[in-house]
Amino acid sequence: xxxxxxxxxxxxxxxxxxxxxxxxxxxxxxxxxxxxxxxxxxxxxxxxxxxxxxxxxxxxxxxxxxxxxxxxxxxxxxxxxxxxxxxxxxxxxxxxxxxxxxxxxxxxxxxxxxxxxxxxxxxxxxxxxxxxxxxxxxxxxxxxxxxxxxxxxxxxxxxxxxxxxxxxxxxxxxxxxxxxxxxxxxxxxxxxxxxxxxxxxxxxxxxxxxxxxxxxxxxxxxxxxxxxx
Amino acid sequence: xxxxxxxxxxxxxxxxxxxxxxxxxxxxxxxxxxxxxxxxxxxxxxxxxxxxxxxxxxxxxxxxxxxxxxxxxxxxxxxxxxxxxxxxxxxxxxxxxxxxxxxxxxxxxxxxxxxxxxxxxxxxxxxxxxxxxxxxxxxxxxxxxxxxxxxxxxxxxxxxxxxxxxxxxxxxxxxxxxxxxxxxxxxxxxxxxxxxxxxxxxxxxxxxxxxxxxxxxxxxxxxxxxxxxxxxxxxxxxxxxxxxxxxxxxxxxxxxxxxxxxxxxxxxxxxxxxxxxxxxxxxxxxxxxxxxxxxxxxxxxxxxxxxxxxxxxxxxxxxxxxxxxxxxxxxxxxxxxxxxxxxxxxxxxxxxxxxxxxxxxxxxxxxxxxxxxxxxxxxxxxxxxxxxxxxxxxxxxxxxxxxxxxxxxxxxxxxxxxxxxxxxxxxxxxxxxxxxxxxxxxxxxxxxxxxxxxxxxxxxxxxxxxxxxxxxxxxxxxxxxxxxxxxxxxxxxxxxxxxxxxxxxxxxxxxxxxxxxxxxxxxxxxxxxxxxxxxxxxxxxxxxxxxxxxxxxxxxxxxxxx
Numbered sequence: 105x106x107x108x109x110x111x112x113x114x115x116x117x118x119x120x121x122x123x124x125x126x127x128x129x130x131x132x133x134x135x136x137x138x139x140x141x142x143x144x145x146x147x148x149x150x151x152x153x154x155x156x157x158x159x160x161x162x163x164x165x166x167x168x169x170x171x172x173x174x175x176x177x178x179x180x181x182x183x184x185x186x187x188x189x190x191x192x193x194x195x196x197x198x199x200x201x202x203x204x205x206x207x208x209x210x211x212x213x214x215x216x217x218x219x220x221x222x223x224x225x226x227x228x229x230x231x232x233x234x235x236x237x238x239x240x241x242x243x244x245x246x247x248x249x250x251x252x253x254x255x256x257x258x259x260x261x262x263x264x265x266x267x268x269x270x271x272x273x274x275x276x277x278x279x280x281x282x283x284x285x286x287x288x289x290x291x292x293x294x295x296x297x298x299x300x301x302x303x304x305x306x307x308x309x310x311x312x313x314x315x316x317x318x319x320x321x322x323x324x325x326x327x328x329x330x331x332x333x
Numbered sequence: 334x335x336x337x338x339x340x341x342x343x344x345x346x347x348x349x350x351x352x353x354x355x356x357x358x359x360x361x362x363x364x365x366x367x368x369x370x371x372x373x374x375x376x377x378x379x380x381x382x383x384x385x386x387x388x389x390x391x392x393x394x395x396x397x398x399x400x401x402x403x404x405x406x407x408x409x410x411x412x413x414x415x416x417x418x419x420x421x422x423x424x425x426x427x428x429x430x431x432x433x434x435x436x437x438x439x440x441x442x443x444x445x446x447x448x449x450x451x452x453x454x455x456x457x458x459x460x461x462x463x464x465x466x467x468x469x470x471x472x473x474x475x476x477x478x479x480x481x482x483x484x485x486x487x488x489x490x491x492x493x494x495x496x497x498x499x500x501x502x503x504x505x506x507x508x509x510x511x512x513x514x515x516x517x518x519x520x521x522x523x524x525x526x527x528x529x530x531x532x533x534x535x536x537x538x539x540x541x542x543x544x545x546x547x548x549x550x551x552x553x554x555x556x557x558x559x560x561x562x563x564x565x566x567x568x569x570x571x572x573x574x575x576x577x578x579x580x581x582x583x584x585x586x587x588x589x590x591x592x593x594x595x596x597x598x599x600x601x602x603x604x605x606x607x608x609x610x611x612x613x614x615x616x617x618x619x620x621x622x623x624x625x626x627x628x629x630x631x632x633x634x635x636x637x638x639x640x641x642x643x644x645x646x647x648x649x650x651x652x653x654x655x656x657x658x659x660x661x662x663x664x665x666x667x668x669x670x671x672x673x674x675x676x677x678x679x680x681x682x683x684x685x686x687x688x689x690x691x692x693x694x695x696x697x698x699x700x701x702x703x704x705x706x707x708x709x710x711x712x713x714x715x716x717x718x719x720x721x722x723x724x725x726x727x728x729x730x731x732x733x734x735x736x737x738x739x740x741x742x743x744x745x746x747x748x749x750x751x752x753x754x755x756x757x758x759x760x761x762x763x764x765x766x767x768x769x770x771x772x773x774x775x776x777x778x779x780x781x782x783x784x785x786x787x788x789x790x791x792x793x794x795x796x797x798x799x800x801x802x803x804x805x806x807x808x809x810x811x812x813x814x815x816x817x818x819x820x821x822x823x824x825x826x827x828x829x830x831x832x833x834x835x836x837x838x839x840x841x842x843x844x845x846x847x848x849x850x851x852x853x854x855x856x857x858x859x860x861x862x863x864x865x866x867x868x869x870x871x872x873x874x875x876x877x878x879x880x881x882x883x884x885x886x887x888x889x890x891x892x893x894x895x
Contacts, residue, residue, distance in 0.1 A: 138820075148667050150820050151859045162866065163859045168667055183858055187821070190855040194824035221828055222842055223835075247823070256386075263386030267662065267817075268395050270645075272827035274817035277395070279387035280373045280402065287388065 109175035116171075124166035124177060125153055135179055136188065136210050139248040140167045141298055144258045149249055152188055152210070156181045163187055189214040197221035198272075200243045203302025207246070229275065231310075234283035237291045239310045242275050245303035251276060251295035264289035337374045341367050346382045354385050355678075357393060357660030361400055362641060366470060370401040385660065396662040396816075398453075398644030399609045406441045406448035408468040413461070415454040415571045415810055416756065416803045417721040417792050421461035426477050427451060453646065453810055454571035454760075455610050458721035458792070459487050459728045465610060472612045483613040486578045487728030489744060494707070494715045495691045496731045499582035503617040506624035509585040514694035515630060518593045526597040527553060530693065532701035534713040539565055539649070539686030540761070540788045541863065542776055548683050551673030552598040555681035560600040562591050562635075563658075563677065563684040566607045566614075567642050567649040570759035571810055572790035575717040575729050576687035580607075581614045583691075584621035588630070588637065590690030593697060595635040598683050603637035606654050609644050646814035650862050651676075651684045653816065664818045665862035688717055688789075708734035712775035716789060722756075723749045723795040732774070739770040741791065750795030754878070758787025760807050761867035763874035764800075785870070801837040801882055804875055808833035811868040822865025825856040829869060836883060846883040850876065 105120035111133055118127035123146075128135045138150035146167040154163035158176035163183060178184065192211045196218040201207050211218065232240040255262050264287040268277035278287045296304045311321050345363045349356030360379050365371055371394055380390040394400045412418075412427045427438060430449050434442055441448040457463035460476040473480040488500045498504040518526050531546035552560055564587055568576040580587055591603045607614055618639060625631045640658050642648050648657045652666035655677045676682020692714055696704045705713045712734035718741060721727045725746025732741060738755070742748060755765045762785050765772070772782045779786050794803065808830035815826040832849045835841050853869030853876075860866045876883060 147818075148861060149818055151861070152820075154859045162857075165667070165861075183854075186851065187855045187859040190851045191820050191824075191859070194820070194828055194852070197828070198824055221831075221848065224828060224831060247817070247820075255388075263388050266386075266388035266392030268392075269817070270396050271815035271817040272812060272823055274823065277388075277391065279391045280376070288386070 107171050107173045107175075109171055109173065109177065111177045112179055118171040122171050124155060124164075124169050124171055127171045128166060128179065133179055135166050136213075137167060138207060138210075138246065138300065139250070141248075141250050141300075143298060144250050144253040147249060147253075149247070150191070152191060154184060154187055155179045156184055185214060189216045192216035193218070193220035195246060197224040198227050199246055199301075200241075201246075201301070203244050203305075204246070204300060206300065225272075227272070227275070232284075233307075233310075235285050235289070235291065236307060237293065238296045238307055239305050240276075240284075241303050241305065243303075244301045245276060246301055247274060247276070248300060250298040250300070251304060254294040254298055255289075259294050260290070260292050262288050262290055262292070265295070337368070337372050339374065339378055342375060342378055343382070346379060350382060353383055354660040355658060356383055357385055357390065358397075358640065358643060358657060361390075361394065362643065365400065369407060370404050373402075376402070383660075389661075392662055393660065396645065397609075397642075400643050404441065404445060406446050408446060408466065409448045409450060411450045411452035411455065411465045413453070413455045413457065413463040413465075414451045414806065415760075416794075416806050417454075417458040417572055418461040418463050419802065419806055420722050420794070420798065421477070423462035426462050426464070452610075453813055454569060454573075456568055456574045456577050456608065457484055458572055458574050458719065460484055461721065461727075467612075474613070483581065484577070486582050487726075488578065488731065489726060489728050490718075490731035491736075491744070492707070492715045492731045492733060494695055494731065495579065495586075495688065495717060496729065497583075498586065499578055499729075501582070503581060503621070504583045504585065506585055506621065506628060509583070511628075512585070512589045512592065512625075512630050512694075514697040515589050515592050515596075518596050518697050523553060523597050523599060526593060526697070529701050530597070530696060533692075533696040533704045534701075534711070535689065535692055535696060536712070536776060537686055538688035538692070538716070538789070540570060540759070540785075542786060545685060545689055548673055548685070549594060549597050551671070552600070552676075552681040552683045555674045557674070557679075557681045559602055559680060560598055561677045561680060561682040562594045562598065562600040562603040563651075563654070563682060564591055564603070564605040564637075564690055565649060565651065565654060565684055565686050566605050566611070567654060568608055568687070568788070569610070569646045569649055570761060570788045570790065571807075572721055572756065572759050572792045573719050573788040574721075575719050575789060577608075577611055577614065578729050579687050579691055579717075580605075581611075581617060584614075584618045585625065586691050586694060587687055588621060588625050590685075590693035591637060592625075592630055592635060593693050594683055594685065594690070598681070600683065601635055603635065604658060604677070605637060605639045606648070606658065607639055607641050609642040612641070615639065615641065645816075646810075647816045647862075647864055650864060653862070654684065655682070662816070664816050665864070667861060686788075709773070709775050709777075711777045716774070718774070718789045718791050720745045720791050720793070722793040723798070724793045725749055734775045735773050737771050737773055738765065738791075741774060742770070742793070748793055748795055750797055753794045753796040753798055754800065755794070756790065756792040756803070756871060758785035759790040760810050761785070761863070761870055762787045762790060763870055764878055766878060783874070785867075799837075800875060800879060801833075801839075804872060805830075805833045805837035807871050811864070815864065815868070819859075819861035819865060821856045821858075822860045822862075822868060825852045825860075825865065826868050828852050829856070829872065833872065841883065846876065846880075849883070 148165035156178040464475040653663040812830040
């Protein structure tokens with residue numbers, strides 16, 4: 105079964121059940137995403153992929169809305185670009201995007217002004233360096249949820265991390281802020297692998313960025329690996 | 334830290350073990366009742382008992398305002414600082430408490446006896462400035478002068494159909510009488526009951542205004558078992574207090590409405606999700622359920638459980654409410670799928686507001702044709718409005734749909750002072766002015782006038798009021814209550830609040846009006862759920878009505894292009 109619909113005026117045929125995002129990508133239409141990842145369940149959190157669908161009152165997230173027969177979709181209308189630009193501008197006023205090249209490229213593309221929101225309270229936190237494998241720098245976290253998802257039912261079933269706070273003050277956290285070695289974390293590294301911004305980073309990469317040499321780092325590691333007599 | 338004695342905890346948790354994860358909120362309430370807060374050891378024990386991952390229980394505790402992961406005072410005084418209470422000097426009341434006890438809002442006295450909190454709307458707007466005090470587990474409500482163990486119900490209007498048993502304490506089953514409408518409904522086929530509701534034209538009274546029969550029909554036809562009926566009593570829209578009055582004074586009508594819904598859709602289990610800030614409703618509601626069980630209205634075919642919220646406006650959103658019952662953070666789900674097919678525990682679910690359910694026995698008893706004689710063609714039935722702010726007689730008003738706003742205000746003794754504006758439909762509503770006094774109070778007329786009926790909020794501001802301050806409080810409310818799931822609302826409510834705080838202190842920056850619009854439009858257009866989609870509604874309406882208050886320091890008004 106296939107469905108035929110219009111995307112930006114172009115007729116597109118998609119498999120029944122395909123999302124607008126999948127159909128767009130197969131047909132060379134660029135719809136940006138931040139939270140979406142092929143390995144995680146789509147939660148339509150970032151809303152960067154919103155598109156205008158004729159007959160729908162509000163913008164629709166392309167990552168979960170299914171293509172349907174005779175649907176008329178606009179992926180770059182004024183409403184769409186305004187929403188995307190404003191979300192990007194709010195992100196820039198909230199977090200450190202220096203390690204998020206894809207988001208920075210989107211900001212260029214949508215003409216988003218990183219200083220659009222003056223006097224905005226930013227989400228800042230100290231770098232958490234509490235285990236030998238990775239660091240957590242939540243000043244760079246854009247709450248895509250991917251790490252929480254792969255740590256839970258999307259992959260590892262470890263349930264080591266969840267959320268702190270609510271609303272703007274939401275952050276990723278452990279049980280009562282325990283250090284990673286005191287949690288159920290098995291250091292599988294999948295959260296680091298899916299992090300889009302460098303909020304989760306391999307310890308070695310982080311130390312190199314901090315100016316340490318490979319030799320200095322390997323000494324650190326040897327120290328950790330030494331067995332008890 | 335002193336060692337925590339876990340021995341009283343296990344017996345308290347026992348009854349929640351079969352519920353597993355879905356017993357999490359009740360278990361945390363029970364644990365907090367013992368310890369006053371939720372120490373790490375206690376949270377870990379609850380997690381172990383209910384088989385919930387430690388990180389997840391932490392996430393849940395962090396989400397709900399009424400759960401504490403650090404010690405709080407034995408006594409907690411919460412003062413509502415939302416618009417209706419602010420008009421009655423809630424800030425002054427807070428300031429007096431602060432200076433009396435030498436602590437700031439959100440702090441606890443060094444001896445650990447008292448915590449003072451600034452609270453979102455407590456649903457006591459007719460008793461402004463409202464306070465809710467919990468002292469060693471004993472809950473009282475106040476109005477700045479007296480403390481009571483339950484709020485008084487203040488009812489006016491031209492009808493007494495929904496409120497017939499309200500105003501004189503809780504109505505017992507003996508006084509309520511037999512469930513005549515249920516008896517009649519059970520003699521009808523389920524589809525006949527749905528059709529009767531359909532013929533009545535009943536539309537949901539919780540705020541979204543969805544056709545009730547369509548929900549019922551959807552759930553009745555859906556595959557899946559068991560099916561659920563939920564009474565949404567998580568009333569927390571600022572300015573709304575009608576459901577509090579209904580459920581506290583006449584719980585049997587809600588139970589009867591749920592029983593009829595259960596018969597119509599084939600549901601075997603019901604839940605009342607009661608707002609955490611309404612603890613005084615819990616004992617009379619539990620008692621009413623017991624009376625209904627003893628009388629056989631609730632039985633093994635259909636029974637009702639109460640779930641108590643824990644301080645989260647978002648849990649009034651139906652899918653967030655399901656998540657909350659399931660023992661999770663109150664994150665709204667993406668729709669579709671809709672609750673009628675994939676609701677609580679992914680099963681077909683009917684979820685109705687308290688006032689909506691109150692209409693159900695009335696419709697079945699009278700018959701749809703007779704019911705439709707009340708109200709207008711497209712907005713049938715009686716409607717409750719919550720009047721607060723600058724009116725002579727704040728309270729719940731029961732009237733037929735179709736009277737004008739002017740008539741409603743006249744019933745309330747008029748505006749105290751000259752009318753400046755009315756916040757219509759709640760924080761998620763819009764502002765009306767004297768130019769709209771002749772609008773008829775119906776879904777269709779209000780829609781045409783650009784005013785949402787919402788949950789029936791009519792909050793009045795006289796000409797001496799500073800609307801900037803009102804807007805700031807609305808901004809704070811949404812920033813506090815955003816769940817943080819989707820980006821437009823998570824960041825937009827914060828940016829909106831920051832700009833509105835500048836507006837209120839008259840320190841507006843160049844282009845703040847444009848920023849506010851972009852944030853507002855983006856939240857409205859791109860947010861995941863109704864909270865974000867309406868978080869800018871009142872603000873955008875204020876920008877249209879009063880562009881002058883968004884001028885910068887030099888008096889430059891920035892172009893407002895709505």
